[in-house]
Amino acid sequence: MTVRISHSAEVRSFFEHAAGLTHDQGNPRLKQIVLRILQDSAKLIEDLAISDDEFWTAVDYLNRLGARGEAGLLVAGLGIEHFLDLLSDARDQLTGRTGGTPRTIEGPLYVAGAPLCEGEARLDDGLDPGTPMLLQGKVLDLDGQPIAGAIVDVWHANTRGLYSYFDPSQSEYNLRRRIRTDAQGRYRARSIVPSGYGCPADGPTQQCLDQLGRHGQRPAHIHFFISAPGHRHLTTQINLSGDQYLWDDFAYATRDGLIGEVTFAEDGAHGIAGRIAELNFDFRLQQATSSDDEQRSLRPRALQDH
Template identity: 30%
Template sequence: MTELDNSTDLERTARAADSGANATRVFQSKLAGGSTIPTERVDEVATAAIKALHDVIRDKQVTYEEYDYLKKWMIQVGLDGEWPLFLDVWLEHVVEEVANADREGSKGTIEGPYYIPDAPMLPAECTLEMRADEPGTPLRFQGQVRAVDGTPLSAAVVDIWHADDLGFYSQFAPGLPEWLFRGRVITDDEGRFAINTMQPAPYQIPTDGSCGTLITAAGWHAWRPAHIHLKVSAPDHLLITTQLYFEGGEYVGTDIADAVKPELLLTPTPRADGQGNEVTYDFVLDPA
């Protein structure tokens, strides 16, 4: 556990450009091997997307002034490194919906731009890394990983990450410990896990860059509800990527990323020992 010191003051200085650059770097690293998508598929999808934009231009009678501002904005998105943020906020939830339409197990939702692979490995009962006197409400997050037939999945991996009480993610804001609220938890013989952490807060997506420019111009809000990110996997089963939200929390019904589903809502209750809240949520994985 690391000292809090003035790190909460430092993390408030997080800039969209720095966060965007890191998100771009992380994203590019996982596609280093190059594409195997057939030419015919690229042609099919790209042609349909361009045609859809043509239809929007005709239907909305887009002017040259609007077109020029669009070009200027798109150039700036690249300079800010915010394409991962833009795509994850406004498009990924539909890609996820299509990709997982046939699953029988737990519901998934978007990954978002703040995932970091290779977080520390932790036992089934554990405490995520946090600072001394970490602000927020303690949360014990527990559950079981099972197959669709009900079989407990031992040695499953519950890869968890979430923001702190100020809404910032480690490795995407200055002054935070490298693995703050990140870990890969290995389930026990019964597929169970119990993770001690802090309840995250709602947060704005970065608004001082290009995505913020779009939000302001369109008169939208920039908020995401408080949530816990997870990737849950086990041998011979399909990995599920999801987020869990808090019932009744701010922005649950108006998430800018449109990623909330009824099946993903948590209802924390006070712990018997008075040490914050606890919640139980089980994961069901489809066979590979």
């Protein structure tokens, strides 16, 4: 027998009180959000006949998720972060703001304050024996004109799929730099070919994915923030061609227009001994219509800009 009480006046009034709507103190926006969460959670419990054991197992799961710092990983893995991109795309389409390099998810591993370099940078510290990579391209507007002084904020994993700061074995800001484009809008970086990564096998995100019958693997990729005065901030990433998970990314970050074609040059190219990977990628930015367009989101991130 299904019992439903969430629609009753008594329960609705109770949730309004719990969300702080019966007084003027607090944050009105947060009150509305909390009220909706309470109402929708109650309806879910009723509709799916959630047992007490299932409910408290979920509470324990959230505790473990937070303790492992994997909430950002889970929202990517469940497609919620990709949904935000799809929603932003739809809003842009409605207002005619189209064109340029596609956005895609930021992920949970950005660290603010990487060293700022002029025109070109060395991203790696030379300790990882991975294949050297020369990454270069231009930042352009929608008319194909170069944008001088744009900031290319780039970060990626090492050959073990690990990121500096979160991996204490790496040097500070390893594989993280900000590069200011030159007068022709060009940026250039020497690094190593990154590896994809998987969710920690013993973590709560992978536990959830296991229950859904899904893997937790990402293809090799390189993250970017691209910003320039008068242009919309772009959060995106290049996913490397040829990776087995290119179109099977557990985080749903691969999109048309964001595939990086990697080629290889022979020994001695660019003055580098041995085989070297080359990746050329241009970014095209939309024009900003307000100062807010130029700013990245205010989501909390590790460290702060210097």
